[in-house]
Amino acid sequence: MARNMPDDFDEQFLACPVCMLHFRDPKILPCLHTFCRECLQEWATKQQPLECPTCRTQVSLPDQGVDGLRTNFYVNNLLDFAAAKKGVEPGVPCQVCDGNVEGSKSWCADCAKLMCDSCTLLHRRFPLFENHEVATEVTLKAEEGRSKFHRKRHCEKHKNQELVFYCESCNALVCTACTVVDHRPGKDHNPVEIATVAQKKKESLQALLQDIDPRLKHVHASVKEIERKMANLVPSKEAATEQTKTYFRQLAYILQNREKEILSQIDEQCRADGKTLQTKKEEIEFELAGLTSAQTFCQQAVEHGSDVHILELGNQVQTRVETLLAKQLDLESDWSEFQFVENRDVKDFEKEVRDFGGVKTKIDASKCEVVLKQAVQGFECVAELTTINKEGRPCVTNSKAVTSNMKDPSGTDVPIQLQMKSWGEWEILYVPKVTENHRLEVKVNSEQVPGSPFEIEVKGNPVLTTGRKGSGVGELDAPLGVAFDSDGNIAVVERGNKRIQIFNKDTGQSLRSFPIDGEKAYDLVVDSNGMFLVTSWGENFGLRRYSKEGKLLDTFKPDCMDDPHGLTVLKDGRMVVVNRPEQTSCLLLLQSDGSLIREIGKGQLQNPVFVSVDESRDVIFVTDKSAHKVFAFDLDGNLKFDFGRQGDIDGEFQNPEGVTVDRAGNIIVSNAGDGRVQVFGLDGTFKRKLGTVEGGYASSVVLTPDGYVAVACFHGHCIELYRYK
Known part of the structure; x- marks a missing residue:
């Protein structure tokens, strides 16, 4: 609140910024702006989340809503003072006897009433009112009158008791009765006189004022x-x-x-x-x-x-x-037609014209930074530029001050789009049509930024292949399930080595590994808590959960489970497991504790392998290796549709295995028979081929949040990473 406010304070200070009327039950927001309780309640119904009408700061209301906010008693005191000061003016009647307009007036802070001299005298004689604070007309008119004018606060539980103590343990104002009943001094409560605590708080606030x-x-x-x-x-x-x-x-x-x-x-x-x-x-x-x-x-x-x-x-x-x-005659003339010689090509000159001056900005080109992202042929790629001023801070500048151009390996220009992303952050977007090194030049204020021109290696798909056959670090033996852990690294379950191995997504370097139980490990997922879940079939089959460090936490073997293969986990912890006992293959929808909710697809599936769920549509997709199809069920177990048939052309399958769904609902399916990885639309319509994996056997597929597809290559004993979008 404003300090050193004169007694003739501005009426606007007592007006709510929303309704522009005098405050009614003023409430304080965490940003210290005050509004009428009713105004805030109406404002809150129109806006979620609530923002302060003055400074637009987002506000989290207490459980009680607007009523739970602090009351601005300072404003209430000022309102009382304004009313009292106006009341002592000539011609204003006494608010007790409703008649006397003559003589001086007094104001009872406890009763919030204006009284004439007679009523004041009578008021003082009542024992009930003997502790009431009465301000005389002289006090109200004095310069320091407002600073001495305070409305007394009473306990909500003991209505006739004034709040005179502060329980430091509970951070609550309490009355004398409370110190006997609910806040009795002891190890749990420490009631202290308000004046003592208030003085300390004033001193701390005074120190803050000095800092302000x-x-x-x-x-x-x-x-x-x-x-x-x-x-x-x-x-x-x-x-x-x-x-x-x-x-x-x-x-x-x-x-x-x-x-x-x-x-x-x-x-x-x-x-x-x-x-x-x-x-x-x-x-x-x-x-x-x-x-x-x-x-x-x-x-x-x-x-x-x-x-x-x-x-x-x-x-x-x-x-x-x-x-x-x-006679020898020279009948020929050596004259030729006039021709203007262009010593410099107009296009080259046009490029040089860009250096003919420029707007001098506060950006220091020598301090600007460019970060190159992985570039893949045929995809939109990006380099990130940060424009930095002389003080070394990111700073915005006009788009004309930033120029860039790119050439492919043959020297052909590659179209570039430059767009500002945020304060001082720029994206240089381009779509390379060929692989190998491209040359990117970036200038700010017609000056080359450090490192420019840059050499950018453009790769084709796959952008990364990691692993080779073996049992050592970084080697793989029959990889089947693949997932991304909570740190964004590639996790692979190896049937041959009976372990899970973690690889860096960017470099392909092996980070760590740990052994797993079960005879024939098959699929791997990472749940929302970062735990690894692994299925294995054959002897000692089951669904096992491992910690991030590789410690076995749980083993699920419900009666309904006999031959678990593919696995996926929903956001709420429920699990869908491909179960493949002879003649009764189906999907098991399980609770997070492994208990059965329902069986899905029994009698409709021949040889199901991997499974994925599109939770935005509540649709389960499962690959059927023998039927050469993908089946789609809802979570209630109803068959929605299926698509695919056996064949070698686009849109056909050869023993489909891995399946996953992107955010748009497109379905990515891998083939065990020929290694193709294909993308299908929402209804199963073929869209495009992503690639063919090493070794011709594509097992599990998983999609990363930043637009890559990792594929387990069972016969190639490696993991391939494809740019997807």
Whole structure:
């Protein structure tokens, strides 16, 4: 609340920010903003979760709702004081006798009544009221009147008792009667006079006030600094705009001058070439005239000359013509058409223009950071850029200040999309069409960020293969079930080595392993608590739960279970187990303790293997190896549909085994017969092929939250990780 408030305090301080009326039963939110109880109740019905109407801070109401919030007694005191101060003005009647408007008035804080002198005197004579606090008109009008004006608080259990003690053990205000009954001093309760505790609390609050003042000054200074910057925003923009225009006008002027120079060269060359061609023309025309004259004379002599004439001039004509014909003539011109030579390709120049200036921002390119994510051919890939200011903090900047380009191994441009993710965080998105190394260049303020240009290795699917046949660390023998543990690592159950081995998802490095019981381990899941659940069939069959460290915790062998294979666990702890006794294969829906809820699919399934549940639709998917199909049941056991048939083309199955469902409801199925991993839509319609695994036997499949599919390769003795989305 405001400190050092004058007695003529602003009426707005007593008004609820919601209804704009005087507070009625004021309640304080945890953010210390006060509102009418009724206003908060109405506000809470319109908004979940509740937010403070003033500062938008989310509020968790106590179990009692708005009624459980603290009452702002300080505001109540001010309201009482305002009413009392107004009551002592001339012409206001006594609130006890309802008649006397003359003389001075007094205010009883306990009764919350304004009284005339007569009623005040009578009030003081009653023993019942002898401890009531009465403020005289002089007190109300004095400068310190408000600070002495307090409404007394009474115990809710003992209505006539004032709250005068504070039980430190219970953190509760109590009355004298409470200290005898419910808060008797002892090891469980420690009632202390309010004044003593209040003084300590005042001292601690005073210390906090001293800490607040420097922070307030700092915040006020920050606000003023921001206001100063906001005031300079438009002038700064205008100055930068003018500088930009001047700069590019100069560039344009240089280009225009260069254009004029080249056009002048063309004109000058045209004149020189014209003169040369004219001279050449005249030379050729001179030779043409000689030949034409000789031709005419010779022709006339032949056609019209007498024998005597021929004999007299024949030799001369012959000599002239032979001389002309023997003469070496340069009849060709070496002139070629004018052609402008582009010393620099326009596209290259366009790229260079990006370096012709830029907006100087507070971002320091030398401190910016780029994180490269795994890149896979044909998928949208991302590199993350953090723009950092000179102080080393992430900072936002305009999108024009950040530029990037990518080239594939052949030098072809790869389209890039740049988008701001959050404060100072950017995503550089691209879809590589080929594998091998790509070159990514990232600039901020036309400057290369550290490490740019980056070499990014683009992989094809699978992006990771881990394991090889053997029993050592990192080696696998007949992997069947695969899952992701609570840390995001790959967990694999090996039938041959009778163990669970954990691999790093990013590097494929073996992290640890532990042995498991059971003769023929089959499937593996990790529940919501991070525990490993493993099925095994044959002798000593069962469903076993192991701790994160590999300690055996439970073994489930209900009477209904005989030959457990595939397994999945629902969010509520229920389990679905593939049970494969001869002639009675089915699914077992079990409680978390292993007790049977119901059997599903009995008489409809031939050779079921793995199972997955789409909990958003309450649909169970189970692969049937012999039927070459996937069956879909609801949790009540009703068959919804099935899809698939035996074959080698897309959409057909060869002994389907692994099955899982993505968030969109698409179904991912692996084949034991040929190693294909395929994706189907909600209704079983084929969508695409994900790949074919090493060794041609794809067992269990599992989908990671970040969009990868891990496949157990039974004959390949490895795990393959595919990019899925």
